[in-house]
Amino acid sequence: MTAITNKQLTLEEYLKYDDGTDSQYELVAGELVAMPPESPQNIQISLFLLVNFLKFVPITRLSNKVEIVVCGSRATTRIPDLVVLTDELAIALQGATRSTITLDMPPPALVIEVVSPGKVNEDRDYRYKRSEYAARGIAEYWIVDPQKNLITVLTLVDGFYEETVFGGNAAIVSTIFPELQLTAEQVLKAGESNEEV
Numbered sequence: 001m002t003a004i005t006n007k008q009l010t011l012e013e014y015l016k017y018d019d020g021t022d023s024q025y026e027l028v029a030g031e032l033v034a035m036p037p038e039s040p041q042n043i044q045i046s047l048f049l050l051v052n053f054l055k056f057v058p059i060t061r062l063s064n065k066v067e068i069v070v071c072g073s074r075a076t077t078r079i080p081d082l083v084v085l086t087d088e089l090a091i092a093l094q095g096a097t098r099s100t101i102t103l104d105m106p107p108p109a110l111v112i113e114v115v116s117p118g119k120v121n122e123d124r125d126y127r128y129k130r131s132e133y134a135a136r137g138i139a140e141y142w143i144v145d146p147q148k149n150l151i152t153v154l155t156l157v158d159g160f161y162e163e164t165v166f167g168g169n170a171a172i173v174s175t176i177f178p179e180l181q182l183t184a185e186q187v188l189k190a191g192e193s194n195e196e197v
Contacts, residue, residue: 011075015100029074038081041191042114045144046081048190049112053084056179061085061109064068066099068108070132078129081144084110084176107137109176114191115145122147130154132163140176146191151184 008030009017019034024035035075040165047063053062067079077100085093085108092105101108105151111133113125125143133141134156141161143152150170152163166184167174174180 005045010069010077011069011077014075014077015098026079027075027077029076036116038114039116039172041146042081042116045114045146045187045191048111048187049082049144052180052182053082053177056177057084059091061087065097066101066108068101068111068133069103069133071103078132080111081114082112083108084183093152107139109138110140110142110174111138112142112144115143115147117147123163126152134159142173144187146188147191149184151187176178 009027009032010030011027014025014027014032019177025031026035040071050062050064061084063083063085064081065079066083066085067077068083070076070078083101084105088106089101089108093099093101113129115121115125126127126147130141130143135153139156141156143154145151151166151172153166153172153174154163164173168185169183172180172182172184172187180191
């Protein structure tokens with residue numbers, strides 16, 4: 001991922017940016033960064049999680065396209081693979097012309113990122129987004145890592161994330177969704193082609 005322009009953009013400029021294509025961008029420290037298309041594996045994992053969350057979360061509180069403005073010295077937005085909105089946030093987004101969670105809105109309840117292959121992607125999901133999402137006050141952040149066959153659940157405690165790592169047949173424990181009944185293996189196998197989960 002490389003910056004598209006040499007000019008630093010403000011959040012307002014980014015929110016108005018339109019290059020006439022269907023390309024998806026994040027704003028990272030003021031730089032417009034093109035996001036590559038997701039792999040089929042990552043899409044299958046995200047859809048599997050979406051379907052399972054629909055069992056106890058209304059569809060109006062789930063999104064796989066919302067972007068989040070995160071705190072920092074320079075404007076940064078992130079587009080997670082799956083977001084569970086709070087009731088207050090779902091109301092705040094009603095009638096919006098763009099699915100952007102701004103700093104004046106409540107944070108989401110849960111954000112899930114599926115790690116794409118590569119060191120840059122790993123650093124982004126494990127390091128940068130971890131601190132950005134904690135600063136934004138997101139109560140729970142999941143890092144689903146098909147390369148490592150692990151799911152890391154980060155729970156916000158006193159402004160910092162405490163992590164629990166799940167692999168194999170270990171049941172994923174969520175403080176926000178205690179009714180969730182999934183193992184790490186079920187989630188990770190959802191990304192394998194021709195597999196039943």
